[in-house]
Amino acid sequence: MSGMMYHMHIMNTDKGNCHKAFRNILVTGGAGFIGSNFIRHVLAKTDFKGRIINFDALTYAGNPRSLDDVAATYGERYVFVHADIRDAEAVRKAFSEYDIDCVIHFAAESHVDRSIVSPDDFVQTNIVGTFNLLQSARQRGDSLLRFHHVSTDEVFGSLGATGFFSETTPYQPHSPYSASKAASDHLVRAFHDTYGLPITITNCSNNYGPYQFPEKLIPLMILNALEGKPLPVYGEGLNIRDWLHVEDHCAAIWTVLTCAEDGSTYCVGGRAEMRNIDVVKRICSIVDRLAPPLESGAARETLITHVADRLGHDQRYAIDCSKLERDLGWRQAHNADTGFEETVRWYLSNMEWVDSVRSGEYRKWIERNYSKRG
Ligand code: NAD
Ligand code: TDX
Secondary structure (H helix, E strand, O other): OOHHHHHHHHHOOHHHOOOOOOOEEEEEOOOOHHHHHHHHHHHHHOOOOOEEEEEEOOOOOOOHHHHHHHHHHHHHHEEEEEOOOOOHHHHHHHHHHOOOOEEEEOOOOOOHHHHHHOOHHHHHHHHHHHHHHHHHHHHOHHHOOEEEEEEEHHHHOOOOOOOOEOOOOOOOOOOHHHHHHHHHHHHHHHHHHHHOOOEEEEEEOEEEOOOOOOOOHHHHHHHHHHHOOOEEEEOOOOOEEEEEEHHHHHHHHHHHHHHOOOOOEEEEOOOOEEEHHHHHHHHHHHHHHHOOOOOOOOOHHHHEEEEOOOOOOOOEOOEOOHHHHHHHOOOOOOOHHHHHHHHHHHHHHOHHHHHHHHHOHHHHHHHHHHOOOO
16 A cells, blocks of 8 residues: 555544554553553553553563552553563463453663673563563464564664665664564564564664653763763764654554554654764753752763763664654654753652662562562
């Protein structure tokens, strides 16, 4: 079907919600950064009427408190299952117990630096865990309407000064993280090509926004700048990333999930390429404007400290998202000018969440609430 015809087809269906109507969506990794934003987005901003089952192992990166508001607002339409995708039996049990007809797979070890130090978990969760989900999804037969896999632009490797990644770019991952994500993408596609599993995949650029774990560049810089700590920029800070607000990523996933054809892949990006050093300087000036000054009176930029470069550091990522815009009508609603400032404001007003994540306080809460489950 041509892009234009398909666009007209989807726009003529129920409130733009296209042709897929799900009852029980299994979201893996829903207690993480993008997963928690996604669950809130679907329940609050789409016409989805069914139930979301959040299947999460609560690793260091998962915090169920990020969904306190959702649990309080949506009652039985939101279920939390404390379990691990590496555990094939736990995965099987969840599929049958909750009559799953759709999967959105976020769960992953997601931090490149950790994958360099300790790659094992990346292979187990990102590859074996994805395989376990695919096996259970396949056993659902025709009851399974869609398996959506959330992937990254890092699978394509690194760009030079020009060019863009698109759906046809060959895979060339460099880090253990991106190699494990590439392997999972291949498995997902293979289950479509071999068994006819109704899959879709999105490969997205760097996200920013609320609830991101403060090991990633933007929240780390916001919090260190606020507290007057050094701002560690790898190498000269000349590596380029393409930044997208997490809500725009969530909207893109929902659009692909509900509207795209089985077996299709979409690149998602912000058309917002920035050098790391410029990102950090922008964050510094926003924090200077919104937070009390440092005791020394110095501008926060003076905290920038150039440190040893990341091993195998990819130089540039940039996404051509025109297929998603053209075929499915997706548009990003945020831009970095307002999005970065909103994000700084969110962290400044949610220091309780930050403190709980950093102190491990929420782990005690997990032990109290989930020790007998999963
Ligand atoms: P995150 O690290 O914030 O969250 C990951 C979540 O998965 C956590 O809640 C964690 O507890 C859970 N998890 C980890 N291992 C698990 C396991 N074995 N079983 C069950 N749950 C497990 O990650 P994120 O930044 O929200 O990324 C989500 C997905 O999006 C990942 O697949 C990542 O590769 C992809 N992605 C991220 C970005 C980005 O900029 N953050 C960009 C593109 C794609
Ligand atoms: O302290 C830092 N200093 C620094 O210079 C950190 C944490 C990062 N960096 C650099 C490395 C990268 O060039 O900033 C850039 C962004 O780093 P991260 O936030 O670690 O993100 P990145 O490695 O680009 O990967 C992210 O985007 C793609 C996510 O973590 C992945 O999960 C996603 O797939």
